[in-house]
Amino acid sequence: MIEVNDLHKAFGAVKAVDGVSFAARDGEITGLLGPNGAGKTTTLRMLYTLMRPDRGAVRVDGIDAAADPLAVRRCLGVLPDARGLYKRLSARENIDYFGRLQGLDAATRRRRADELIAALDMADIAERRTEGFSQGQRVKTAIARALIHDPRNVILDEPTNGLDVMATRAMRTFMRRLKEEGRCVLFSSHIMQEVGALCDRIVVIAHGRVVADESPAQLLAQTGQTSLEDAFVQIIGSEEGLAA
Secondary structure (H helix, E strand, O other): OEEEEEEEEOOOOOEEEEEEEEEEOOOOEEEEOOOOOOOOHHHHHOOOOOOOOOOOEEEEEEEEEEOOOOHHHHHEEOOOOOOOOOOEEEEHHHHHHHHHHOOOOHHHHHHHHHHHHOOOOOOOOOOEEEOOOOHHHHHHHHHHHHOOOOEEEEEOOOOOOOOHHHHHHHHHHHHHHHHHHEEEEEEEEEOHHHHHHHHOOOEEEOOOOEEEEEOHHHHHHHOOOOOOHHHHHHHHHHHHHOOO
């Protein structure tokens, strides 16, 4: 479980995150939505300890990220906005390297890599150098690398960005599998169809603040809309009007 309480982060005079609070629960997929510049990526970077908040707290499985960031990293599997593969290594070698960083023994690394390669349908690319990989192949490798230590909490920053239709369908199936395993899955997306199909809860951020935190059905009922896209536009439009 990931708990966020009153997060603040400013860059000079710009308040990127201004009091964000929400919870992403085990056995659920939580969507983090917002227009560009809303503070989503900054929030995610604070969750996985790449940035320190100016104020507020992040707890992962009850562990305070400020007090013990290393323990929190062990509880998290993260697909960041920058995938950052080592191009001279094969997909398997990329995965194995991150297993080493997590302190896993050789037998565990091999077993977990085999499981992830099978789950993500990577057998045909596992032994190939990642240089020249398609976007979908890079994303699969980056996700396998992030999950090598079997974390209970998974953060995915736009995991289907740039994927073709078949790769997107496979990624959605994999995310549902993570949920069925009882993991906490938090992901950001701009694709409303994807959010509606996957999410148990939707957290909407605008101007660095949470402006909605509901199930998809509750969000539709709250706005009186029949589509999540219309509901999102209405919520963001209302916030833009208040900020003007």
